[in-house]
Amino acid sequence: MGSGALPLILLLMSFIHASLTQERPKPVVKVTPDQRVFSGETVTLTCDIQPAGHIQWRYSWFKDGDTQYPYTTTTTAEFSFTASVSDSGEYSCRGERSDSQRSDISAAVTLTVSDSPTSTLTVTPNYPVFTGETVNLTCVIESHSNWRWRNSLTYDWRSDWTPEWRYEWYKDSVMLQTSDRYTVNRDTLTIRGATESDQGQYWCRGQRDERPKSSQSSSVSLSVKDSPTSTLTVTPDSPVFTGETVNLTCVIESHSDWRYEWFKDSVMLNMSDGYTVNRDTLTIRGATESDQGQYWCRGQRDERPQSSQDSNRINLALNVSAASSRLLVTGVVLGLWCLLIFILLLLLWRYKKSKDQQRNINQTSVPNQSGESQPENSPLQSDPDHIYDDVTEVKKRHKDQQRNINQTSVPNQSGESQPENSPLQSADPDHIYDDVTEVKKRHKG
Secondary structure (H helix, E strand, O other), X not given: OHHHHHHHHHHHHHHHHHHHOOOOOOOEEEEEOOOEEEOOOEEEEEEEOOOOOOOOEEEEEEEOOOOOOOOEEEOOOEEEEEOOXXXXXXXXXXXXXXOOOEOOOOOOEEEXXXXXXXXXXXXXXXXXXXXXXXXXXXXXXXXXXXOOEEOOOOOOEEOOOOOOOEEEEEEOOEEOOOOOOEEEEOOEEEEOXXXXXXXXXXXXXXXXXXXXXXXXXXXXXXXXXXXXXEEEEEEOOOOEEOOOXXXXXXXXXOOOOOEEEEEEOOEEOOOOOOEEEEOOEEEEOOOOHHHOEEEEEEEEOOOOOOEOOOOOOEEEOEEXXXXXXXXXXXXXXXXXXXXXXXXXXXHHHHHHHHHHHHHHHHHOOOOOOOOOOOOOOOHHHHOHHHHHHHHHHHHHHHHHHHHXXXXXOOOOOOOOOOOOOOHHHHHOHHHHHHHHHHHHHXXXX
């Protein structure tokens, strides 16, 4: 056996040493979707052993450098779980074959699990919300601008870009749709003219194309309370008569410092000579038919609640007052009496004027001594008393003339004869006849 067997022994020992000192494969841990994930996301760790070939491996997973006790074992190269903040740490793996051959332990990979972006739902105005108010619900999602984001197409890391959120709104777990009363402007939902039907549990959620893809807020309870009630009263009680002073009083059940608005037939009233306001009272002075209509009031103020409910409607109807009726009747009666008195006075005046004219005629009339008949319809024939009065007046005038002559005449020695052409001679029948004839001519004329 000598020197020839020794080289063969040395060759065999070198093959055995080479076999014993052959390098074991080194696994690589891969993480999807990323080494930085958010709680709630699904994380997949992959233990990649090259060359894989057709070898069946059993995989042991280690966390935070504890290689003595595996964190878990799997029969596949992938290990998936739903991430939580407590899952953050350093992960490594090792493969073991059925013939007890093992791979090396991979290098550790750090997994960071953060809370999902926090969504906070805020409501303005603060509780309580009153009916008729405008309510804004704002969904505030925590910013992650200080994070590095990896573009899903190029896998380049960036820190200067944050994808936009799309907001979803829910009430009692039902997604809200926009309408005339529900409008959305980016992160704000606006409810206009809140009513009791708007009460409920509200929450919001953000969605976007990049990670984190979702964020959901906690719910907020919205309670809607009736605005203060307004009550409109009117004095005096119905019926209201024309000319009266009417007071409309607006009573608001709670709060203070109200400014009152007044409406007639849905048109706000402007203060004028006919309308005056003293705090909560509208006064209508000297009511007329134009003041008839439907009245109501409302309160406004600077603090919440800023507006009261609209008051009840009051129909103001005016009647013609009894006093006005009596005054109208009295005016008509007085007018008729005045007209009657005027007519009577006019008739009396015409009668007196007629009498005066007749008296003047009688004063210038004398009787007809010859007894001749007067012309038909002659004033001398119309009334014997008038003729008598005229003749008497003529005789009286003759006597007055004679008296004047006697007072101015000087008697002669015998005292018997009068001066020639003495006026005493004019009292003879011929003179009287001439005077009467003259009166008759005047009447005819």
